[in-house]
Amino acid sequence: MAVGTAVAAVVTTMLAVPSAGMARAAEPERLVIDLATDTGAFHGGASGSLYGVYGDGAPSRNLIEGMHLRTVSTKAQDGPQHPGADALEILPPFVDSGGKDVYIYMTDIYRGFPYEWPGADGPAKLADFKEKIKKQVRQVLTTGDYKDHVVYVPFNEPEGNMFGTGDWSYNRTSWLDDPKDFFAAWKETYRLIKSLDPDARIAGPNTSLLFDQVKGFLQYAKANDVVPDVMTWHELSSPAAVRTSVAKYRQWEREVGIDPLPINVNEYGHNYHLSVPGQVVQWVSAIEESKIDADLAYWNIDGNLNDSAVDANKGNGQWWLFNAYGQMSGHTVKVTAPHPNQQYTLQGVATLDDEKKQSRALFGGKSGDANVVFENIDPKLFGKTVHATVQEIPWTGQVGDSAQPLRLAEQEVAVGSDGTVTLPMTGMNAMSAYQVILSPGGNGGKPATPSTSWRTTYEAENATYTGSGYSKNGPEGRPSDVGKFATSGDYNVGGLRTGSDGVLAFDVDVPKDGTYDLSVFANSYNLYDLVKEQGPTNVFLRVDGKDPQELRLPLGYKWVVWGHTDTTVKLTAGKHRITLSAKDTDLGVTKGDAIIDKIDLALRDEHVTQPAIYEAEYATLTGARPGYTYPGASGPGAVALSKRASATFWVYSPADGESTVSVDHLGGGKAGLSLNGEELDLPKIGSGGPGTDTVKMFLSAGINKITVTGASRELVLDRLRVSPSKGTLVPTVYQAEDGTLSGAARTTDQYTFATNGKSVTDIGNGTANALTIDVVAARSGRHAVTIRYSNAEQAPATHYNPDPIARHADLSVNGGPARRVLFPTTFHFNDFRDLTVPLTLKKGTNRITFTAEELPDFDGDTYNRYDQRSPYAPVIDRIAVTPLTKG
Numbered sequence: 001m002a003v004g005t006a007v008a009a010v011v012t013t014m015l016a017v018p019s020a021g022m023a024r025a026a027e028p029e030r031l032v033i034d035l036a037t038d039t040g041a042f043h044g045g046a047s048g049s050l051y052g053v054y055g056d057g058a059p060s061r062n063l064i065e066g067m068h069l070r071t072v073s074t075k076a077q078d079g080p081q082h083p084g085a086d087a088l089e090i091l092p093p094f095v096d097s098g099g100k101d102v103y104i105y106m107t108d109i110y111r112g113f114p115y116e117w118p119g120a121d122g123p124a125k126l127a128d129f130k131e132k133i134k135k136q137v138r139q140v141l142t143t144g145d146y147k148d149h150v151v152y153v154p155f156n157e158p159e160g161n162m163f164g165t166g167d168w169s170y171n172r173t174s175w176l177d178d179p180k181d182f183f184a185a186w187k188e189t190y191r192l193i194k195s196l197d198p199d200a201r202i203a204g205p206n207t208s209l210l211f212d213q214v215k216g217f218l219q220y221a222k223a224n225d226v227v228p229d230v231m232t233w234h235e236l237s238s239p240a241a242v243r244t245s246v247a248k249y250r251q252w253e254r255e256v257g258i259d260p261l262p263i264n265v266n267e268y269g270h271n272y273h274l275s276v277p278g279q280v281v282q283w284v285s286a287i288e289e290s291k292i293d294a295d296l297a298y299w300n301i302d303g304n305l306n307d308s309a310v311d312a313n314k315g316n317g318q319w320w321l322f323n324a325y326g327q328m329s330g331h332t333v334k335v336t337a338p339h340p341n342q343q344y345t346l347q348g349v350a351t352l353d354d355e356k357k358q359s360r361a362l363f364g365g366k367s368g369d370a371n372v373v374f375e376n377i378d379p380k381l382f383g384k385t386v387h388a389t390v391q392e393i394p395w396t397g398q399v400g401d402s403a404q405p406l407r408l409a410e411q412e413v414a415v416g417s418d419g420t421v422t423l424p425m426t427g428m429n430a431m432s433a434y435q436v437i438l439s440p441g442g443n444g445g446k447p448a449t450p451s452t453s454w455r456t457t458y459e460a461e462n463a464t465y466t467g468s469g470y471s472k473n474g475p476e477g478r479p480s481d482v483g484k485f486a487t488s489g490d491y492n493v494g495g496l497r498t499g500s501d502g503v504l505a506f507d508v509d510v511p512k513d514g515t516y517d518l519s520v521f522a523n524s525y526n527l528y529d530l531v532k533e534q535g536p537t538n539v540f541l542r543v544d545g546k547d548p549q550e551l552r553l554p555l556g557y558k559w560v561v562w563g564h565t566d567t568t569v570k571l572t573a574g575k576h577r578i579t580l581s582a583k584d585t586d587l588g589v590t591k592g593d594a595i596i597d598k599i600d601l602a603l604r605d606e607h608v609t610q611p612a613i614y615e616a617e618y619a620t621l622t623g624a625r626p627g628y629t630y631p632g633a634s635g636p637g638a639v640a641l642s643k644r645a646s647a648t649f650w651v652y653s654p655a656d657g658e659s660t661v662s663v664d665h666l667g668g669g670k671a672g673l674s675l676n677g678e679e680l681d682l683p684k685i686g687s688g689g690p691g692t693d694t695v696k697m698f699l700s701a702g703i704n705k706i707t708v709t710g711a712s713r714e715l716v717l718d719r720l721r722v723s724p725s726k727g728t729l730v731p732t733v734y735q736a737e738d739g740t741l742s743g744a745a746r747t748t749d750q751y752t753f754a755t756n757g758k759s760v761t762d763i764g765n766g767t768a769n770a771l772t773i774d775v776v777a778a779r780s781g782r783h784a785v786t787i788r789y790s791n792a793e794q795a796p797a798t799h800y801n802p803d804p805i806a807r808h809a810d811l812s813v814n815g816g817p818a819r820r821v822l823f824p825t826t827f828h829f830n831d832f833r834d835l836t837v838p839l840t841l842k843k844g845t846n847r848i849t850f851t852a853e854e855l856p857d858f859d860g861d862t863y864n865r866y867d868q869r870s871p872y873a874p875v876i877d878r879i880a881v882t883p884l885t886k887g
Contacts, residue, residue: 028424029338029370033350033361036376037334039289042351044070046287047322048295050267051075054084054303056093058806058822060313062676062703064097066650067305067319068326071101071293073153073266075108076136078857083795083805083868085302088139088858091146103151103203103232103266103295106136107162111866112798114161114168122170125162126185130192137196139858151201151230153266154189157208158182176213183220190226203230203264209237210245215252222258234267236297239286240341242268246290263292271299272477275307275398276486277321277433278364284325285349285362286341288332300398301557301802303824307398310563312824312835314401314702320393321362321433323650324405327620328360329353335361338370344430344479346370355625357381357440358617364393364433372423372436377415385441386413386421387636389618395431397521397562398485399554401702404612404652405435410447410635431488437618439636440628448613448635455602458506461491467502467582469495473595476560485560488521488598492560496539497593498530500582506599513572515604519564520580521597522553526792526827530593531555535753535830537592540584543569544576550587551580552753553594555827557802562597568604611662611721612652616708619647630666630716632690638718641671641710648707651722653699656786656836657882658729661706662721663693669713676705678838680885681781686715696728696886698784700836731786731880734773736760743769751790751830754877759790759832763809764852764872771850771873775881777841782884785811785848786836787821791874792829795867809873812849813839823874832877838884850876 048071053064075081077088087104094102107115109132119125133154140147155162162168163175163182175182186204193200205217210233221227231249235242242265253260265287273279274296287294296306304310308319315323330353339345348363361372377386391405413421423436461472474491477484495502510516524537531537536552547569554563569578578599582590602608616639617626623645628637639647653659663673663685670686672679675697685693685708697706699722708717737747737758745763763771777783787809795803804825810818819837826833839848854871856863863869 029346029366030373031338031346031348031363031370032336032373032375034334034336034375035352035359035378039332039334040291042328042330042332043288043291044068044326044328045291045293046284047326048072048264048266048293049306050295051082051085051298051302052296052305052308053090053094054806054824055089055822058084058303058312058824059305059309060703061093061097062313062705063305063309063315063319064094064099066315066703066705067308067322069094069097069099069305071103071264071295072099073103073105073295076104076106077139078864079108080111080864080866080868081108081113081798082302082801082803088143091143091149095146095149099149101149101151103153103264104136105153105156106133107156109136112168114164114166116168117162122181125170126188130189133189133192134196137193137200141197151203152193153203153206153232154186154193155204156206157234158205159207159211176211179213179216179220183217186221187224187226201229203232204228206232206266208234210249215256218252218256218258222256227258228261230264231261232264232266235265236267236270238343239282239347240343242283242286243290243341246292265292265294267297268294269297270482271485272482274299275316275318276395276431277317277393278395278429278431279486280318280321281362281364281433282343282347285335285347288349298801301804301825303806310399310401311702311833312822313700316398316400317394317396317402320402320405324362324393324435329356354381357628358626359438361436362433365430367428367430369424369426370428372425374421374438375419377419377421379415382415382438382440383442384415386415387439387441387445388413388421388423389437389635390423391435393433393435394429395486397564399556399561399563400521403654407448407451409450412441412447431486439617439626441636443628443633443636444631445633445635445637449607451607452602453605453607454511455600457488457598457600458508459489459598460493460504460596461489463493464505464507465493465495465502466505467495467500469497469500469502471495485562487560487562492595492597494595496537496580496582496590496596498591500590502582504580504596506578507575508578508601509575510571510601510603511573512603515568516571517566517602517604517608518569518578519566519600520551520553521562521564521599522594523556523559523561523563524553524592524594525559526555526557528593534591535828537590537594539590539594540581540587541567542579542581543571548584548586555831557804557827559595611723614649614651614720614722616647616717616719619649622646622648632666633718634664635719638666638716640668640714640716641708642714643710643712646707646709647717648705649720651699651704651706651720653701653704654724656701656784656834657698657731658725659697659699660723660725661695661697663695663708664718664721665693666690666716666718669715670711671708671715671717672711674707674709675885676700678782682885684711696725698729698882698884701834728886729882731882732776733878733880734775735878736771736773736876739771739773741771745769745771751875753830753832755788759875759877761875762872763850763876766853767851771876773848773879775841775846775848775879777843777846777881779883780841780843782838783841784836784882784884785839786834786880786882788832788834788877788879789823789874790826790829790832790877791823792825792827793870793872803868805868805870807852807870807872807874809850809852811837811839812851813841814847818851829875848879
């Protein structure tokens with residue numbers, strides 16, 4: 001069965017009223033955005049993460065900054081709860097990437113959950129904890145100005161841990177029943193922290209939900225002058241509970257007589273919600289309406305921004321949702337949903353920025369049709385016509401890379417006499433989020449075409465299976481079972497595995513002859529016995545029994561963790577049968593075990609292959625604002641960049657390599673370009689009149705930060721257009737096994753998916769065990785060094801979180817200072833990924849050396865006792881060296 005996709009048809013204002021005597025058709029649901037009702041300054045607080053940052057580079061600074069990450073809650077430095085995510089190691093890269101606060105879970109200096117704090121009795125346990133608190137605070141005080149971004153969290157879920165009823169508790173008495181011991185401990189630890197760091201900010205009580213007993217905690221804290229600087233609790237419930245709990249807490253503040261405190265709900269959401277834009281946008285709307293900070297819950301692996309990041313530098317659909325949310329500005333406005341504050345229905349958040357003359361709305365959670373209605377559009381801001389851009393942010397799985405949002409429609413729309421515009425949305429997907437950007441219209445800008453003309457989904461459970469081993473699995477995650485993972489259509493299909501003769505056949509119907517993009521949404525559990533042998537499960541694709549292809553399906557950290565494998569197929573108009581098989585007479589047999597969720601088909605026509613468009617008026621602007629009166633501008637307008645004013649674009653690349661970046665401008669001045677924070681050694685962009693400057697630029701796979709900064713006079717920037725290209729920035733590839741190996745480093749043929757079946761392992765465990773590769777640069781300057789690697793090291797876990805380790809390599813060029821690079825998990829040593837590192841090379845031969853050794857704890861006097869800091873570099877397959885740019 002095929003599932004259609006959303007289309008946005010933009011029409012004018014009021015819905016027609018049926019004439020008398022006519023049968024009245026059911027009207028679509030309405031999401032109403034009242035631009036005249038200001039609900040407060042935009043806050044951006046939903047962009048928070050618990051354990052989402054592993055270390056510098058995992059994830060990349062691009063992902064952190066582009067997600068507009070505001071707060072991170074993480075473990076105490078050198079804590080043994082999980083590998084990575086050490087507070088003082090993530091503090092500098094997080095703050096340097098625009099982050100506000102790092103919340104240190106001081107209790108995570110202990111192993112286990114409940115926390116295993118030693119001591120013969122409660123007072124002895126507390127005494128041990130206080131000594132560890134002293135050490136943590138002393139370490140924070142060595143971080144200079146970064147310490148201003150630290151918030152101390154002395155206790156975590158105390159009712160289930162240190163002051164609960166379990167074996168590891170203070171005295172087996174829950175503070176919810178008798179709070180005196182917890183209150184006394186709170187006072188002691190609070191005063192201890194403040195005595196060591198008078199400027200410290202302290203958060204608590206950090207309960208698993210907002211218990212009624214928290215009001216008593218507030219009363220005690222006020223009476224003893226130990227009121228927290230930030231109020232924290234967890235909402236592993238629903239968006240409705242966020243609004244209700246915040247309102248309840250604010251009432252307690254008034255009753256107790258304390259000033260309003262900042263709030264951080266530092267765990268929110270469930271497995272069923274995370275990674276799914278249409279689910280998460282419902283949480284975002286409640287959190288933003290409440291004007292609080294909140295952190296996505298940590299159910300799975302750390303360092304991937306709570307199922308937002310893929311590898312080091314790619315984002316999935318959830319990442320793009322937060323990228324859109326973080327680019328909101330101005331004030332939020334009233335949004336009335338068809339079912340207010342009811343989860344799993346259409347919900348949204350919207351802003352109005354008077355200076356930008358721009359309104360943005362994010363919404364989702366409903367399948368089918370709905371009308372998005374903007375009311376009270378101010379003619380002084382927008383005029384009589386608005387320019388509406390409508391985008392979709394699809395679900396791409398937990399470990400599935402996502403391109404930039406799809407452009408569904410861009411149109412000029414007349415504002416009705418009552419100040420209203422209605423945008424009918426048809427065929428929406430409940431797993432997607434949608435964005436609408438309104439700007440002044442009527443200025444002659446040519447609207448861009450949709451970024452795809454035809455696409456559809458076919459569910460695996462509706463496909464035909466023949467052969468042995470079939471299973472229909474599910475239902476998976478759903479509102480009544482939020483601990484499970486979301487799945488398209490709720491079910492998936494198993495059977496394609498080692499020894500199977502299964503064939504899964506999808507009957508498809510396409511509108512015209514052409515090439516089609518095909519995405520297979522699939523999963524193999526990396527630690528499952530049949531999967532451990534080879535790594536990625538291979539299956540075989542045919543169209544109408546012809547044109548065989550071998551596909552390697554994505555691995556995940558658990559079952560039902562979805563990614564996608566992408567290819568293209570040539571189809572003629574009409575019906576075809578696409579098969580996925582465990583055997584192929586020409587190509588071989590499947591090794592492993594996979595489950596299939598769905599396939600997506602999209603026509604690869606001029607809509608898809610045209611350059612991606614990034615309008616300047618929609619970019620992140622510093623020292624500039626959009627203008628809407630520029631003749632010849634694309635979209636609704638352009639941006640005048642005076643000296644040092646800038647426009648930052650978050651640009652997607654499907655792979656590491658060359659892209660053509662076209663800078664369209666209307667003249668007036670000149671500007672410089674920077675890529676991922678580095679100013680490029682290029683001639684300035686711009687000229688006396690309108691034109692396009694074209695730059696060949698190496699883009700990393702996933703997310704790239706391109707900034708255009710005014711250099712002289714005012715360059716009127718219209719947009720960027722970006723498309724993959726080749727032939728100018730040509731990579732030179734070096735196989736790792738052809739390098740110089742020293743010590744224990746050795747070549748292996750164990751990993752069959754390495755290039756030529758060979759790679760280098762056992763680099764590290766001391767600097768004597770190294771890999772050295774001599775590379776040649778045609779000219780001096782910055783180069784992209786792309787490392788193809790694998791890493792599947794995993795630490796013993798204490799509970800439900802898989803604990804993969806991000807291995808590291810210390811890279812030295814020509815004997816210079818080493819740069820430490822983190823390599824996120826690839827889930828199997830036979831699953832290779834690319835990671836690009838910019839390095840400065842001299843003209844001629846350069847020697848790049850890979851070494852590794854275990855990093856000691858913060859003070860340098862101890863090492864982790866739980867195998868959570870690897871002494872090894874990843875397995876290295878090859879490196880490719882490419883000039884970073886050419887004008």
